[in-house]
Amino acid sequence: MQQAADTVTYVGEWHSHPEGFAPLPSSSDVKQHFYVRDSLSQEGQPALMMIVSADSLGLYIGGLGKIVTFSEL
Ligand SMILES: [Zn+2]
Known part of the structure; x- marks a missing residue:
């Protein structure tokens, strides 16, 4: 765990949107x-x-x- 603490840096957040919704940020996401x-x-x-x-x-x-x-990935 200490090794990870020395090399891993927080870069942000991720979450999912329900089926039928695009991965566009909501106002709270923004x-x-x-x-x-x-x-x-x-x-x-x-x-x-x-x-x-x-x-x-x-x-x-x-x-x-x-x-x-x-499909692009
Ligand atoms: Zn969202």
């Missing part, structure tokens, strides 16, 4: 992501939010984002 982004930027680190849906995922880094379908 607030959380910007909070994490502002906190991590003080340490010079990027912030990641990943939202998983039934057939795709959304990746958002520092306020910018992209949706990738699982």
